[in-house]
Structure formats: structure tokens, C-alpha cells
Amino acid sequence: MSDYSDKELLDLFKNIEKRNYAFNLIVRKYQEKLYWHIRKIVIKHDDTDDILQNTFIKVWKGLEGFREDSKLYTWLYRIATNESLTFLKQQKTKYLIPIVDYENQLKETLVSDLYFNGDEIQCKLQKAILDLPEKQRIVFNLKYFEEMKYDDMSEVLKTSVGALKASYHHAVKKIEKYFKED
Amino acid sequence: MGKYNKNLEKLKGNNKNPFSVPEGYFDTFPTKMQERILSNNQEQSWALKFFRYAKPQFALGFMIIAFAVIAITTVNLILDNESTSIDSDLYTRIIEVDASEFSEEHFIDVLLDEDKKKINDHKTEETDLYIHYLLDEDIDYGTLIDEL
Numbered sequence: 001m002s003d004y005s006d007k008e009l010l011d012l013f014k015n016i017e018k019r020n021y022a023f024n025l026i027v028r029k030y031q032e033k034l035y036w037h038i039r040k041i042v043i044k045h046d047d048t049d050d051i052l053q054n055t056f057i058k059v060w061k062g063l064e065g066f067r068e069d070s071k072l073y074t075w076l077y078r079i080a081t082n083e084s085l086t087f088l089k090q091q092k093t094k095y096l097i098p099i100v101d102y103e104n105q106l107k108e109t110l111v112s113d114l115y116f117n118g119d120e121i122q123c124k125l126q127k128a129i130l131d132l133p134e135k136q137r138i139v140f141n142l143k144y145f146e147e148m149k150y151d152d153m154s155e156v157l158k159t160s161v162g163a164l165k166a167s168y169h170h171a172v173k174k175i176e177k178y179f180k181e182d
Numbered sequence: 183m184g185k186y187n188k189n190l191e192k193l194k195g196n197n198k199n200p201f202s203v204p205e206g207y208f209d210t211f212p213t214k215m216q217e218r219i220l221s222n223n224q225e226q227s228w229a230l231k232f233f234r235y236a237k238p239q240f241a242l243g244f245m246i247i248a249f250a251v252i253a254i255t256t257v258n259l260i261l262d263n264e265s266t267s268i269d270s271d272l273y274t275r276i277i278e279v280d281a282s283e284f285s286e287e288h289f290i291d292v293l294l295d296e297d298k299k300k301i302n303d304h305k306t307e308e309t310d311l312y313i314h315y316l317l318d319e320d321i322d323y324g325t326l327i328d329e330l
Binding site for chain 2: 020122
């Protein structure tokens with residue numbers, strides 16, 4: 001299957017008869033990138049699957065009105081990020097009294113998770129990342145794992161490039177400190 | 183940035199993803215999405231169909247309710263107005279006069295008329311007493327006048 005550019009996909013989607021086909025191509029093109037982005041935020045595969053489906057449902061509903069004032073790719077990431085953050089918020093407010101810190105819960109399940117195959121250092125790194133505040137975690141993941149440009153990240157997170165650079169710098173410092181203390 | 187950054191770079195260099203997915207997950211995901219979109223569309227179309235069918239009925243229902251509310255409110259208002267009673271004939275006589283012609287002088291005239299009526303009524307009562315007396319005593323009125 002030849003790769004379509006984002007512009008070609010959007011033009012194809014505008015044709016009502018070819019809309020389903022275009023959407024299918026968009027899903028195939030971006031499913032993995034979005035999956036790993038979400039997975040690094042919420043850790044568990046089942047949660048990631050739910051969030052990824054919700055993300056694409058929103059894409060389907062919103063694509064007709066997509067004004068192309070940002071890139072399709074950053075728009076998709078923004079939806080996925082917002083869905084992930086909403087999910088985390090729901091998990092934390094699930095109980096009236098937050099008896100358990102949700103991030104600590106995730107750290108504990110990380111090692112026993114069926115779909116986590118990392119070695120000791122990778123496990124430590126993931127735990128260090130889970131210690132970061134949510135947005136800082138996302139910035140770190142996007143920069144470190146996906147090597148996203150700051151300009152694109154700024155579109156995804158609606159934050160200035162300067163703030164993102166500072167956030168990434170602080171994230172690296174905190175992870176460094178986590179490893180030293182451990 | 184120190185020793186740790188070298189570790190970070192080393193980890194990235196390994197290019198090994200510590201997370202994994204169930205086998206065939208990405209192969210089946212697009213199909214799963216298509217099915218979900220189709221089922222969402224069907225649910226929406228059922229809801230739309232029901233709304234289009236039921237819209238006239240809902241509109242009729244709301245109209246009937248609105249009419250009933252207006253009718254009940256109007257009847258209540260009318261009944262409230264009728265319950266206020268006019269206490270005296272005097273006020274009735276005044277109200278019967280065209281409001282545009284009503285004046286203070288007329289009001290005073292009416293009151294004076296009432297007073298005269300009362301005096302006349304009183305005089306009439308006295309006259310009756312005299313007549314009853316004369317009849318009872320069998321006194322001839324003409325004879326009484328001659329003697330006076």
C-alpha cells in the first residue's frame with residue numbers, strides 16, 4: 001500500500017464516497033505512533049487500546065470540520081494526548097478519597113505487566129518517568145522517545161517552545177536525580 | 183549533563199521498546215475501528231429516525247400542555263376578579279356612572295341625594311305615624327284643621 005501524504009488523505013476524506021477508505025488509511029498510517037504515545041502515558045495495554053479507539057472516534061467525527069490550520073499529525077497527537085490526560089484524571093478521581101496514588105499503582109504493575117519486557121534499567125527509567133508531573137512526562141516522552149520537534153510539540157500541547165525546552169530540561173534533571181538516589 | 187545522560191542516550195541507541203502488544207494487534211485494529219464507526223453511525227441513525235418520526239407528536243404534546251396552562255391561568259384570574267364584592271349601593275351608583283363623566287361635584291351631589299332621601303324617608307315615616315294615630319283615634323282631619 002503506497003503511503004499517502006496528509007493532504008492527499010484529507011482530500012480523499014472530503015469525497016463522501018471514499019470517506020471510509022480514507023479513514024482506514026489514516027488509521028493504518030497513524031495507529032502505531034498514537035498507540036505508543038498513549039501507552040507511554042497510561043502504561044497498560046488495555047487502557048491504551050480503549051483510549052486509542054476513542055481517539056479515532058473523535059478523529060472520525062472531527063475530521064470533516066478540520067480546518068487544516070495545524071498539521072494533521074499534530075492534530076491527531078493533540079486528541080490522543082487530551083484523551084490520555086482525561087483518562088488519567090478519571091482514574092485519579094475514581095475514588096472519592098484518593099487513597100492510592102495512581103502513578104504508584106502503575107509503577108507496581110509495571111514489572112508484573114504481561115506486555116512489559118524491559119530490563120532493570122528500562123524499568124527504572126519508566127518508574128522515573130512516572131514520577132514526573134503529567135505534562136512534563138508527555139514532553140519527555142515526545143522529545144526523548146519520538147524525537148518530535150519543539151515546534152510540532154508546541155502545536156500538540158499548546159505551549160510555547162521555550163516552556164517546552166525548560167520542561168524537558170527539568171524532566172531530565174529529575175530523572176538523573178532519581179537514578180542517583182536509587 | 184553527566185553520566186546519566188550517557189545512559190539515556192545508550193538506552194535510546196538500543197532501540198529496544200520495553201513495551202509489547204498482543205500478537206496481530208495492529209493488523210486487526212483498523213478493522214475493529216471500521217466496525218465501531220459503522221455501529222456508531224447505525225445508533226445515530228436510529229436516534230435520528232426516532233426523533234424525525236416523533237417530532238410532530240412531541241410538538242403536538244407541547245402545544246396541548248401550553249394551551250392547558252394558559253386556560254387554567256386565565257380561569258383562575260377570572261375567578262379571582264369575580265370574588266371581590268361591592269359593599270354598598272352607594273359605590274354601585276358611582277361606578278355605574280361613566281368614568282369619563284365622573285367628577286367630584288357629581289360625587290357630592292350623589293351623597294347629598296342620599297342624605298335627602300334619608301331625610302325624606304324619615305319624614306315619610308313620621309307622616310305614617312300621624313296618619314295611623316288619627317285613624318286609631320278616629321279623628322277627622324278636616325275637623326282638626328278647622329279647629330286649628
